[in-house]
Amino acid sequence: MNTQDVIRLASQYLERLSGNTFDVLDVSKPVTVDAAVNLSKVISKLSPLVGNLIEFNTVEFLNQQNEFTEFGKWHRQDPGFPDTIFLGIVQPTPGLELKAWFPLATEITARFKDSQNHFRFDQTYVAILAWLPDKIIYGKPRILDVCVVSGLSVAVARDTHYHNPPDYLVLEPEDTTQRTANLQQTNTSGYKFQGSAEEFLEAKKIVDSWGTQGKVYKPTREYQRLLRELRIRYEYRLDTNFAKMDRIVHPGIEEFKRRVYNTEVSGMTVGRWNKLLSSRLEGSIKKSLQDYLQIREESIDEIID
Template sequence: MNTQEVIRLATQYLDGLSGHIFDVLDISKPVSVDAAVNLAKVISKLSPLVGNLIEFNTVEFLNKHNQFSNFGKWQRQDPGFPDTVFIGEVQPTPGLEIKAWFPLATEITARFKDSQNHFQFDQTYVVMLAWLPEKVIYGKPRIFDVCVISGLSVAIARDNHYHNPPDYLVLEPEDTTQRTANLQQTNTNGYKFQGSKEEFLEAQKIVESWGVEGKLYKPTREYQRLLRQLLTRYTYRLDTNFAKMDRIVHPEIEEFKKLVYNAEIAGMTVGKWNKLLSSRREESIKRALQIYLEIREETIDELLD
């Protein structure tokens, strides 16, 4: 079994998680409509906690499958990238970076900042797990849908989306291979131009001098030196929103978002629930939750399936 075979097998099992309920947390049913409205406002704050719990349980889920046992086992890395690696005979080491997504939040807040240079063998894949409570805003966490994507493709899409010198620079981490593991840098960063109009025109001429190929992003040392010349010569600010997965326009991520948002749950699409619960229309929220809470329990499961 090689790296890509391990990833393919893991992907098959992870796809089977759709509809799976993780018995790690149980949110009680609101006792009133007002309580439901208040719960709807704060439920997204549970996402980091539930995301970590799902990560733990995903490793256990994968290790239950005997097909892996002859070659190694999945092991969580905390801290470290990726979240989960397959330790054993297979080289290069397969890895999974797990991103739990709560689709009733305003956007996918997970970031993916690791450099293209870390995916030379396409050995690390991103696992997006969309989850919701069983009953929309209460119950146990339920995996709504799963998407497994090449980490290399995500890094390339991110860099190509943001890269626009001299207006926007995507910079690779410095070479820190001589440092101890906990001090090594692996993340790219984005920088937005903050200089004057005259400086911008001057910087544009520098970029034009690089030729057509100079406009194409490269994670190489030679190309990064060109970008760093701009960073040291002109004023840039670090972009704190850089690398949010919701904003990199990766085709598979966009398709996954569309699939999840268009799925129907409890009489409305997930997208409509998202729009409603993230709005300030409290009366509309109260009316929708009032209708929802009055649905017979035996019909709720039918709506979720």
């Protein structure tokens, strides 16, 4: 078994998690529709906790599969990149970066900043697990769908999407290979041009002088030197939203998002629930919660009691 075999087998097992419920947490059913409306406003706050629990349990799930036993064991790195690596006789070491996604949030907020150079053997893949409570706002966490894509393909899609010199620069980390492991840097950064219109035209002439191939992103030391010269010469600001996975336009991730939003849960698609619960239409929210979740309206007698 080689690196790609391990990744392929792990991907197949992860994809089988779709539709499965994780018995790690159980949110009680609201007793009234008003309580349900209030719960719908705060349920997303569970996302970091449940996301971590799902990631922990996913590693345990992989280690329960007998096919891996002969060759090694999945080990969670906390902290560290990727989240889990396969320690054993297989080289280069396979790895999975696990991202739990709560699709009632506005977007996939997880970032992916690691350099293309980190994936030269295509040994690390990204696994996104979309989850919701099995009754949309209450119940146990259920995996809706799973997407597993090459980390290299994500890094390339990110750099291709953002790279647009001189307006936007994607810069590789400095060479830190001589440092100890905990001090080595692997993250790229994005910078947005902040100079004047005249300076922009001047910078554009510099980029044009690089030729057609000069506008194609490269993580090489030589090409990065050209970008850093622009960064030094003109004013740029660090883009704090850089590398959000929802914005890098990766074909596999975009298709995954469409599937998730079109998945029906408790009478409506996830996309419709997302739009409804993020709106301020409290009357429509109440009606939908009553119609699809059978949550009753509180009576006057109950309030008095």
